[in-house]
Amino acid sequence: MSLTDTLRTPRGTAAMFVALAAFWGTSFVAIETGLHAFPPLLFAGIRYAVAGGIVLLYAVLTTDRWIPRTRAEWLSVGVSGVFVIALYHALLYLGELNVSGAVAAVVVSTAPVLTAVFASVLLPDESVGPVELVGFALGILGVAVIAAPSSGGFGVASLIPVLLIFGGAVAFALGGVLTRPLRTTLPLRSMQAWTMLLGAGVLFAGAALRGESVAAIHWTPNAIASLAYLTIVSGVVAFFIYFELLDRTGPSTVHLISYLEPVVATVMSVALLGDMIGARALVGFLAVFAGFAVVERHRFDDQLAVARARARLAYVRLMRREHTVQKRGRHDYSETSD
Template sequence: MSLRRLYHQHSTTVLFTLLAAFWGTSFVAIEVGLHYVPPLYFAGARYAVAGAVVFVYAVATSDRWLPSGRDEWLVVSIAGLFLIGAYHGLLYLGELWVSGPVAAVVISLTPILTAAFASALLPSKGLGLGEIIGLAFGLVGVVVLVAPDPTTLELGSVLGVALVFLSAVSFALGSVLTRPLESDLSLISMEAWAMLLGAGSLFVVGALRGESLAAVHVTPVAVASFLYLTFVSGVVGFLLYFELLDRTGPTEINLVGYAEPVVATLVSAAFVGHVVEANALVGFVAIFVGFGVLKRDALREFVVGDAPVATDAYPDAD
């Protein structure tokens, strides 16, 4: 093995680890920040600032940053409403009732849901036995996570998991709906527009929900949570994602979703005091098995060194 290839592999591992750390800790940072800021305004402000930063970067580095034509505007609209707005709005609302690590476990279902929607909605796909088995494992994982013991079942935790599950559904559906659309707009430019449109939708729904800036409590912890989510998990995290997507392709980058719950659990135990129960671990294993069944061919190709080239534009990000 050449030194250049060895360096490339090690640097990829480092970037992957950093991305898992940044996105895994974001679930805990959201949980902490929700004590001080209304959920939809919190998410909206985060992506308004992050979108502005990414937009400036896109203008400075891209040959073309303004969408043109029906397909490109449809892509950024779907991405903004589904991948940023609905996904993060439902996630933040869900974390009012469930911990960050539990939310991370539920969100790890997203690749399974994406494959299921692709099989059902895209002409070139079909809902085969593997997709059905994989989806079944994923749903079993969520059921185990929600209801380990009917005698101790709490409505709040069920509602929280349901909201986070719907956020995963939103992201998966949005990812599939953008695939048939043709666009030559750079990924950075699309991400910037999606963030800004998504932030706008979050502010509108937040206002309709009755959220108010008067409910914001500006404390050092709240500011630290916001800055971390905006610049580390948001701006830096997306840049790392795009670099890894180019290096490894969609199969390996999807695996970051299975490192996030581990990071979220460790950070939450250290700083918040949460301990994930055994049912959450069982649910996570079931979801991971479902992903393995769905992606068995792609994983086999990756292991033998013939992974497909990346085509997906958007991550399972927080």
């Protein structure tokens, strides 16, 4: 069996799911490393300018349409570029100047909860009930626990970065909801390429307003490795995997990657940087995850039902195989006896 055939199997899909979580989870650590050498908005802008150019070239070579045409398509590019790429990453990178990648990943994991709540408020086909409000409250409680003042004082220095990152999660969730009604036929990879490029342009504008300069970049080996990893691995390669998983499993399943990312970020922070996530951040993550489980309980039920159905099918196939083997064995024994 070739590698391509292997990747098309359920095991291959699971491996891609884990790889995507690993690539995106590790990106929080790569950002933390790179911010020692890059101004934050310029760092994010360079990352997405290069990644967007590569993805656009891929779209030109592999799709029948790579330029947006309709107003809805350009509006979708604009909303995603501003909210999902520019605002989210600007606030994330600014926050990570003073917060570890592991903690940042925990705070960002509120995005799925925020997405569900924004969808309930802004989209007519979705509604929010008491249970969803409980889930939202748990998510906010998780962030509040992480950002809570330390026992030594008010801790504004640690509070503001967490709030910046949470603001990035809000921007990411809001951007995703606002683009849902904008139905387009533009291939996803083409849409994503233009979104990256527009977001990079907004990030460069923000960097100029902040007075960030290319001259301030320290081109150390760690800085180059961080930028290359974020651009190629967690940018281009990860998004190609993301596109494939969307086609295979749909957005509901891919959504769950958000809850593997903090685990990966924590492990890599400890292994590579020696960072340790405190008990408070762990409690905060558990609260956020509980909120997500409450809000997305129906999707969890659907995934569990699918898993049970597959297990039953595998069991039936195994029983049939054993029955066939036993029947063949009795037949061979009968012939030998004769």
